[in-house]
Amino acid sequence: MISIDTKMERxxxxxxxxxxxxxxxxxxxLPLKISEIKKKLxxxxxxxxxxxxxxxxxxxxxxxxxxxxxxxxxxxxxxLNKMKNNSLEI
Numbered sequence: 670m671i672s673i674d675t676k677m678e679r680x681x682x683x684x685x686x687x688x689x690x691x692x693x694x695x696x697x698x699l700p701l702k703i704s705e706i707k708k709k710l711x712x713x714x715x716x717x718x719x720x721x722x723x724x725x726x727x728x729x730x731x732x733x734x735x736x737x738x739x740x741x742x743x744x745x746x747x748x749l750n751k752m753k754n755n756s757l758e759i
Contacts, residue, residue, distance in 0.1 A: 681718045681725075688712075689722045693732060693741040700738030 692709045693701070701709070703719065723739060726732045731743035 679718070681714075681722050685714055685718065686722050686725070689714075689719065690726070690731070690741075693726070693739070697741040700735055700740040702738045706739065 688710060689706070692706060696709065703716075703723075707713070707716075707719065723732065727734065729743075731741065732739050733742050
């Protein structure tokens with residue numbers, strides 16, 4: 670007999686993911702603790718939702734975890750072009 674799990678896990682919506690990404694991008698120079706991320710968000714989100722978003726961002730190589738916190742490491746196209754234009758070709 671097939672068992673159907675009626676307990677569905679809640680998933681973060683795109684707006685919430687983008688909100689967290691924006692905070693991490695803005696603070697890309699310093700690693701942030703989860704509590705610091707929560708304080709910097711424009712609105713509150715549940716702890717489990719934030720953890721799920723951070724897991725997604727880690728799996729997609731946009732953030733890294735370290736002993737000092739979480740840091741944005743993903744380089745977008747605009748940032749790459751800016752670095753390229755300001756570099757010295759050898």
